[in-house]
Amino acid sequence: MFVQLIENAAKFLVYEPIRDESLGDLWEIDYRLKAEQTPKPIRLVKALWNFLQIIRASVILFFEEQIFPLIQASRSRDNLGRDLTANDTNSSLQGKVLTPEAIAEVRRYCKARRLYNPALSRRLLNDSPTPYIYWIRQCDRIIEQCQKRGHNSIDTEAIVNSFILSNLLRKLEAAPPHQVNLEAFKALVQDVPLTDAFLERYVAFDRQSYGRQLICRTWSLAVYVISWMPGQESWLHHHGHALDAIKVIRGEMTHWTVSPGDCEGDVPFEGFSRSKRYEGPAQVFTAGDLVLIDRGVGHQISNRSSENLVTLHFRFGHPPEDNHWRTTSDTEMLVWKQTEGCFDLLPPDRDCVLH
C-alpha cells in the first residue's frame, strides 16, 4: 500500500524527466535497507525522506527548465520586438516570403501553442528567435481572433493555408491587373501548396447539380472548390475578362476549350441562364493536372467518369455569378484584410474544427 501511495503521488509531484530513474533508485535503497534488516519504521522514514528530496529536485528542475526559460523568452521577445521595429523600416519584406521552411515552422508553432503560451511556444522552436517571426506573429493574431470569438482550438490547417493564399495574393497584386496574362497567372498558381486536408473541408456533393464552395475572395482573386458527381457538368460558357486556373484534386475531368469561332454562334457568358452543350473533341485531366482558361475563351467541364470529381479553381477577376454557390457559415473561413495585406481567420460556426 505504501509503495502504491508513493507511486501514485509521484505521478503528480515528481518532474516527469526524472520520475523513472529517481523512483527506481528510491526502491533500490529501500531494498538494500531491507536486506540489511533495518527496522521497518526506519525504512519508512528514509523512504519518505528520499521521496521529499525527489520532490525538491523536481521543484528545482521545474523552475530551471520550465519557468526560467519562460522569463528569458519574455525578455528576449521584448528585445526582438525592438530590433524588428528598427529593421522593419529597412527591409519590409525580410522574413515575409513564405518558404516551405516557414510553413514547417508555423506548423511546429501551432503544435506548441496547443500546449503552451506564445512566449514558451516561441522558445520551443528550433531557432529562437525564429527568422520567421513575421508568420509567427500572424499566427498569434489569428489564434487571438479565434479565441475572442470563443474558438479555443487551434486550427493549424486553416492557418497554414491562409498564409499560402496570402502569399499568392501578395505576388498576384504586385503587378497591375492588366499585366497578369495567362502565363504569369499559371506561374503563380501552379505550385500553390494548399493542403489536401484543408481542401477536403470544402468538398460537398449535391445530387441536384455541381456545387461551389468559396475558400476566399478578394478584389482580385476568388478561390473555390467545385464538387462534381458522376454525370454532372457545366455547359459551355466563357468568363469575360477573368482568368481561370483549374486544378484537378481527385477524379477525372473531361474538359473542352472552345475559341469563339469554333462553335456555331457565340460562346455565351457565364450566368444564371442555361447555355448550350458543346460536343467537340475533349481532353481528360486527372489528379494534379492544371488547366488554364484565358480571357474570353469558352470552356465546358464534365464528370463523365463513374467516380466523384473535385476541382480547385483560382479565378483572377470577377467571381462566377450564378446559383451554383454552396456558401454556408461553415465554409467562409478566410477574410482578407486589404490594409494589412493578410488574412484573418473566421472559424466555422459548427463545432467540428478539424486539425
Place this chain on the structure above:
Amino acid sequence: MGKLGPMGNLKPPSLPTVLEEAIMLSLLERPRFGQNIVEVVSAASNGTCQISCGTLYPALRRLESRGFIRSEKSEANLVVRRGHNRCYYAVTDQGREVLNNLEAMRHQIKKYDEALEVVT
C-alpha cells in the same frame, strides 16, 4: 582576476561546481547510476560529501544539458526497482576535457604559489 589560459575556450559559466566535478570524477572510470554515484562520492570523501537526491538529479540534468555527461537507460534490476529503469551516466569527451582543464588550472595555481614562496 588572472588569465584562464589552461581553460582553453571555456567560458566561466561552463565550469562545473565542486559538486558537479565530484559527480563527473565518479563517472570517469565507468558509467554509474544515481545511487551508485552517491555511494562512490560518499566513500571517496570519507563520508564528508553526502549528496542527497534533491541535489543529485538537478546536477545530473545540468551536466547532461551542458554536454559534460551522457545518459543511457538500462533495464537492470527491474524487479527490485519495481519496473523503473536505471539511468547510467558516463562522462563525454567534452566532460573529460573540462576535468583535464580544471586539473591543469589547479596545477598552474599550485606552481604559481610555490614560485611566489621562493621569491618572497
